[in-house]
Amino acid sequence: MSDEQLIQEILSGNKEAFHTLMLKYQQPVFRTVMGFVHSKEDAEDITQDVFLQVFRSLSTFQGNAKFSTWLYRIALNTSINHVNRNKWRNFFTASGDSLKSIFNRSNEDKNPQQQLEVNEREKMIRQAIEQLPEKQRTAFILSKYEELSQREIAEIMETTEGAVEQLLQRAKLFLRKKLAHLVGK
């Protein structure tokens, strides 16, 4: 069943159709949100908010753009709002999280020292991604986490392909500069 058919079914009151639509899109939405929050629990909560929002505003979807484009826009806005609202909370819990992750990863063949280094590196990468300016970050996440084409990203961000290419280039340079000290570690 196509997205349009599913939407028509949902609008006529078929809840099972919404369940089908959700199963189809929950992975991409979850992955995109993960790119912003880097936490499974938060990503699940935000994914839930996204789909509740989709259900409530489905009647306003006019079909000018693809459903997936509309869905990505909702996911991006919800994630960005969440990140902005929780800036201070993230600042205080970041150190706690890195300690937690050391103890949670017992399955890897690394001694505590190596594990600590890996965690430290991951934390730096995560922080560097978080420090990206909003538009660069959005383009970067859609490109890297979702592997969308520049045309698709441009459509979601309502900009040109050229602008997306520039955003991705700048994001790459920003991350290289921020993480230059990791080379050789």
Place this chain on the structure above:
Amino acid sequence: MKIDEQIDDFIHQEKQIQPNSFLATRIMAKLEDSEQVHRKIPALQKLAIAVSLTLIVMMGIGIGSIGKFTDNYASININDTQIENLNLYIFDSYE
């Protein structure tokens, strides 16, 4: 390891994280709950309006009763015809 590879490696690891397999079910349950709340709200609203209107009327009656005058008051009849006689105040007559 190059920076780009390290970043890709980090992203690859994050992409391996799967959402809870019951996430869709959880969302459907949440949806049902919120719909039930939405359905309850209009009925509750009507009830709340009716109750508050009744309370306001009763409060009005109560407040009105507090200031009720008692019957034991003295009445004074004042004949003010002299007061109103403005000739008394005509300046010329006192000169």
